[in-house]
Amino acid sequence: MSDDGYEVAIVGAGIVGAACADEFARRGLRVILIDREAVGSGATAAGMGHIVVMDDSDAQFALTHYSQRLWQSLRPELPEDVEYDQCGTIWVAADEEEMAEVRRKADYYSERNLVTDVLDEAQLKTLEPNLRPALAGGLLVPDDGVLYPPCAARVLAERAQQHGAKLQLGCAVERMEQGCVQMSDGHEIRAEFLVNAAGAVAPALTPGLEVKKRKGHLVITDRYPKFLRHQLVELGYLKNAHAVTADSVAFNVQPRRTGQILIGSSRQYGAEDKEVDHDILSRMLQRSQEYMPALGSMSAMRTWTGFRAATPDKLPLIGPWPGDKSLFLATGHEGLGITTSLGTARILVDQITGAQPEIPIEPYLPSRNAKEQVHA
Amino acid sequence: MPERVTVTVNGARVDVACGSTVAVAMILAGQPCRASVNGESRGPLCAMGICFECCVAINGVPHRRSCQVFCENGMEVRTDG
Amino acid sequence: MAKFDRARFDVLVIGGGPAGLAAASRAGQHGATVGIVDDNPKLGGQIWRATCEQEHPQTARWSEQLRRANVTVFAGTRVLHQIEPGVLLAEQMQSAHELRYDKLVLATGARERFLPFPGWTLPNVFGAGGLQAMVKCGLPVIGKRVLVAGSGPLLLAVAAYLRNCGARILMICEQTSARALAQFGLSLWREPAKLAQAFRLKKDLAGIPFATRSWPVEAHGSEALESVAISRGGKGEAIACDYLACGFHLIPNTELAALLGCTIENGYVSVSDLQETSVPGVFCAGEPTGIGGVELALIEGQIAGLVAAGQIADARQLSRQRRKALCFARGLEQTFKLNPELQKLAKAETIVCRCEDVTYSRLRPYHSWTAAKLQTRCGMGACQGRVCGPATQFLFKWNPDSVRPPIFPARVESLALRATAATNS
The missing domain is CATH 3.30.9.10 (D-Amino Acid Oxidase, subunit A, domain 2)
Incomplete structure (x- = not known):
C-alpha cells in the first residue's frame, strides 16, 4: 500500500521539520510531515528555546542573524503560549x-x-x-x-496544515530513499523530494551522515x-x-x-x-x-x-544529499535549532524551488562533509 | 511547653494550638495559600505534602508546603509574593 | 551554604508508615544498622499520623522498638534521587544527605486519588484523608458541616474521626454500588478482626446518611466552599457545607521504585513472596505493592525487614498471614473500582492540572500524556503530575511518563552538592 501525490515528505516534526513544512506549504507544494511521536517532542522539547545570534563562524552568524530577523517578523502572528x-x-x-x-x-x-x-x-x-x-x-x-519551543513547533505545523500540509504522527520511519519513505507499519509514502529533519536520529535514516x-x-x-x-x-x-x-x-x-x-x-x-x-x-x-x-x-x-x-564543523546540513537526487537534509543544528529553524526552512525551500536565497548557502551544503561518500 | 503559638499571616497575628501546621494557621486566618497561575485562590488539598496547593512563603522562603511545617512563635507567613 | 552529610546503612527504609516502621524495627532487631527516612515531620505515615497533643499509640509502640534497635530516624527528609547505585540523595530543610545502603526497603505508602469536577479547586475542598490530616494537625472542626465523598474504606474512617472531633457529618457519598459493598461485606465474615472494626465504625457512624452510587457534581462558593451539588443514586441534591472531604480511594506512591528501575505492573510494584522487587537488594512493602490496608502493610513490612537483614526463615513464617491479607486487598480493589460515569464529572472549563491551571478542554485534543504535557504544561508543575497524572489516566487512559529525578522538587544546592563537596575537598 502507498500514499502518493506528495511533492515533499519531511521526516521529523521537530521545530526544523515543522518550519520546513510551513515554508513548503506556503509556497504551494504538497507536503507531508512525519514523526514517530508528537510534534516538537524530541530535541525541540528538550532545548532552551533561545532566539540568539552567534558568531562562532561567519556562516553561523549569517544564518542565526537571518533567522532571528525571520522570527521577529513572525512574532506578531505567534499565539500567547509560544511565550x-x-x-x-x-x-x-x-x-x-x-x-x-x-x-x-x-x-x-x-x-x-x-x-x-x-x-x-x-x-x-x-x-x-x-x-x-x-x-x-x-x-x-x-x-x-527566548520562546517555548514545543508550542512554537506546533504553531508552525498548524500553519503548514492550514496551507494543505498533512501531518502523520505516531509511526516510525524505517528508511527514506529514492523518493520513498518506508514506515515501520509497512506502508510507504512516495514524494518527489524527501527531507531528513530527524535531528540527532538523522544518521539512522541516512547512513554516512556525519551527525x-x-x-x-x-x-x-x-x-x-x-x-x-x-x-x-x-x-x-x-x-x-x-x-x-x-x-x-x-x-x-x-x-x-x-x-x-x-x-x-x-x-x-x-x-x-x-x-x-x-x-x-x-x-x-x-x-x-x-x-x-x-x-x-x-x-x-x-x-x-x-x-x-x-556536525564536525558545528554548522547545520541544509541541502541535497549527494548520491540520492530525491533526498535533502535539514539537520545538524547542534544547540541552535530553535533559532535557525526558520532560516533553514527558507534556504532549503529556495534550493528546491530554484528561488534565490537571501544568504549564501554554500557553508551549509551537505556536500562539504560528504565528498568522501560521493567518490567512494 | 506553651499551649498556643502565634504566627503572622500577611502581617496579621494568628493564634493556633501548639503543634499545628502552617496550613492550619492559613485556614484559621481565613486566607488562601496561593494564587494559581490564572489568579484563583487555592488552599490545602492533600495535607500530606503531595499536591503543593498549600505553598506559601515562610520567613522569606517562597514555595514552602505549609502542611509540612509546624507553626513556631514569630513565624512570618506571606502569600502576597 | 547548606550542610552536607553522609551516612551508610545495612538496611535503609524509605517511608515511616506502618510498613516502614515494621521493616525498620524487624531489620534492626537482627543487628543490622538501619536508617528510616520519611518526608513528613513525624513518623507514623498517614494512617498513624500524630495529633497536636500526642503521637499515635501504634507509632509510639513501633518507635520504641526502633529506639531499642538503634535505628537512625530521618524525619522531614525527602528522597530526591539515586545518584549512583546504592546511594540516595535526600534533603532536609537546611541540609542534604547522601545515604548509602546495602539493602533498601521501599515503604512509600499511598496518596489519595483526586478526580476533577467543577469547583474542586475551591479552598476548603480537601482530600478525605486530607481533611483528617488537617484536623490532626490542629484544625478545629467543632460544629463544622462536613460532606465526606469519594470512594474507599477511608471515607468511613475519616467520617468517624471527624465526628469524634465535633464535626457534623452531613452525608457520606460513596461512588461504588450497594451491591459491590454488600459482596465485600460478606467477604469480611472470614476476617473477624475486620468485622469487629466494621461494627465499631458502624456505631461511630450511626445516624449519618450513607449514599452509594453517589458523588459530588459541583462545588460552589465565591471565595471558598459554600455548598456541593451531588448526584445521589442518579438524583441531584444540593448540600450546604463548610468543608468537603473528597478522595477516590488510593494511588500507590511508586515514583522512587520507578526511578530505581523496579518493574511496575498495572500501577503496582511487582514483588516476590519475600517482598523482593525486580532490582536486586531492593524490597517493597505496603501500599506500593497493592492497596491492602494497614494489616497487610505490617506483614509485608516485617517480611521485607527480615529478608533485608538476612532472616529468611523468620520471614517465611509470615507468608500464610500475608496470603490471607492479600485476598482482602484484592477484594478492596474490586469493590472500589471507579464508575466510568465519573469520567463525565469534568466539564470543558474544569481545571484538571491544578499547578498550571490546565482545563479539560485544552487536554481533550491530545492523544498522549507527553504531547498534552508539552503543549499545555499539564503535569509540569510542582506536584510533578502526582494529582493530574492519575486523573488523566482515568479520564483519557494516558500512560504516565518515565520518572526523572528529582522525584520531588529540590533545592538547586542539594542537587549541586556532589560537585560542591568535590570542589571543597
Whole structure:
C-alpha cells in the first residue's frame, strides 16, 4: 500500500521539520510531515528555546542573524503560549580577558549592523542584581529572545496544515530513499523530494551522515518572578563549548515568561542514554551557583536531557544529499535549532524551488562533509 | 511547653494550638495559600505534602508546603509574593 | 551554604508508615544498622499520623522498638534521587544527605486519588484523608458541616474521626454500588478482626446518611466552599457545607521504585513472596505493592525487614498471614473500582492540572500524556503530575511518563552538592 501525490515528505516534526513544512506549504507544494511521536517532542522539547545570534563562524552568524530577523517578523502572528520574550542576552565576562572578548564581539556585531551594548561592572549589576559581585562586565544583545519551543513547533505545523500540509504522527520511519519513505507499519509514502529533519536520529535514516549526539542537561525552577531579566551566558561558554571532546558545563540561565528559571548547560559526547547523569548535573548547577549564588536556595522542579545533532564543523546540513537526487537534509543544528529553524526552512525551500536565497548557502551544503561518500 | 503559638499571616497575628501546621494557621486566618497561575485562590488539598496547593512563603522562603511545617512563635507567613 | 552529610546503612527504609516502621524495627532487631527516612515531620505515615497533643499509640509502640534497635530516624527528609547505585540523595530543610545502603526497603505508602469536577479547586475542598490530616494537625472542626465523598474504606474512617472531633457529618457519598459493598461485606465474615472494626465504625457512624452510587457534581462558593451539588443514586441534591472531604480511594506512591528501575505492573510494584522487587537488594512493602490496608502493610513490612537483614526463615513464617491479607486487598480493589460515569464529572472549563491551571478542554485534543504535557504544561508543575497524572489516566487512559529525578522538587544546592563537596575537598 502507498500514499502518493506528495511533492515533499519531511521526516521529523521537530521545530526544523515543522518550519520546513510551513515554508513548503506556503509556497504551494504538497507536503507531508512525519514523526514517530508528537510534534516538537524530541530535541525541540528538550532545548532552551533561545532566539540568539552567534558568531562562532561567519556562516553561523549569517544564518542565526537571518533567522532571528525571520522570527521577529513572525512574532506578531505567534499565539500567547509560544511565550516569545525578547529579553536580550547578556554575555557575562568574569575577568579582563573575557572583557576583551566582549569588545571583539561588540565590534564584530556592529560591523554587521547588529546593535549591542558593552556593559561595565556597575551596569551589569544594575541590569542583573542577582549576579555575584566582582564580575568584569558583559555584552548586551537586546534583539535576542527566548520562546517555548514545543508550542512554537506546533504553531508552525498548524500553519503548514492550514496551507494543505498533512501531518502523520505516531509511526516510525524505517528508511527514506529514492523518493520513498518506508514506515515501520509497512506502508510507504512516495514524494518527489524527501527531507531528513530527524535531528540527532538523522544518521539512522541516512547512513554516512556525519551527525553525532551531543547530550545536554537542563533544570527548571519553580516561579520566581523578576529574579532574572535577561538570558545570561558566561563568556567562558566559548572556551567550554568549543571543547569538542571533553564533557563541559557552562553557566546559562533564562527567564521564562512563567517566572520560572531555566538553568543550563552541559555538553557531552558519546553519552547515548537519556538518563540524567548526576555528576554532570551537579557540576552544571554548581557552575550556575558560582555566577548566581541565590539560585542555590531555589526549588528545582524538573531535570531532563536531550540530544543535540552535532556536525564536525558545528554548522547545520541544509541541502541535497549527494548520491540520492530525491533526498535533502535539514539537520545538524547542534544547540541552535530553535533559532535557525526558520532560516533553514527558507534556504532549503529556495534550493528546491530554484528561488534565490537571501544568504549564501554554500557553508551549509551537505556536500562539504560528504565528498568522501560521493567518490567512494 | 506553651499551649498556643502565634504566627503572622500577611502581617496579621494568628493564634493556633501548639503543634499545628502552617496550613492550619492559613485556614484559621481565613486566607488562601496561593494564587494559581490564572489568579484563583487555592488552599490545602492533600495535607500530606503531595499536591503543593498549600505553598506559601515562610520567613522569606517562597514555595514552602505549609502542611509540612509546624507553626513556631514569630513565624512570618506571606502569600502576597 | 547548606550542610552536607553522609551516612551508610545495612538496611535503609524509605517511608515511616506502618510498613516502614515494621521493616525498620524487624531489620534492626537482627543487628543490622538501619536508617528510616520519611518526608513528613513525624513518623507514623498517614494512617498513624500524630495529633497536636500526642503521637499515635501504634507509632509510639513501633518507635520504641526502633529506639531499642538503634535505628537512625530521618524525619522531614525527602528522597530526591539515586545518584549512583546504592546511594540516595535526600534533603532536609537546611541540609542534604547522601545515604548509602546495602539493602533498601521501599515503604512509600499511598496518596489519595483526586478526580476533577467543577469547583474542586475551591479552598476548603480537601482530600478525605486530607481533611483528617488537617484536623490532626490542629484544625478545629467543632460544629463544622462536613460532606465526606469519594470512594474507599477511608471515607468511613475519616467520617468517624471527624465526628469524634465535633464535626457534623452531613452525608457520606460513596461512588461504588450497594451491591459491590454488600459482596465485600460478606467477604469480611472470614476476617473477624475486620468485622469487629466494621461494627465499631458502624456505631461511630450511626445516624449519618450513607449514599452509594453517589458523588459530588459541583462545588460552589465565591471565595471558598459554600455548598456541593451531588448526584445521589442518579438524583441531584444540593448540600450546604463548610468543608468537603473528597478522595477516590488510593494511588500507590511508586515514583522512587520507578526511578530505581523496579518493574511496575498495572500501577503496582511487582514483588516476590519475600517482598523482593525486580532490582536486586531492593524490597517493597505496603501500599506500593497493592492497596491492602494497614494489616497487610505490617506483614509485608516485617517480611521485607527480615529478608533485608538476612532472616529468611523468620520471614517465611509470615507468608500464610500475608496470603490471607492479600485476598482482602484484592477484594478492596474490586469493590472500589471507579464508575466510568465519573469520567463525565469534568466539564470543558474544569481545571484538571491544578499547578498550571490546565482545563479539560485544552487536554481533550491530545492523544498522549507527553504531547498534552508539552503543549499545555499539564503535569509540569510542582506536584510533578502526582494529582493530574492519575486523573488523566482515568479520564483519557494516558500512560504516565518515565520518572526523572528529582522525584520531588529540590533545592538547586542539594542537587549541586556532589560537585560542591568535590570542589571543597
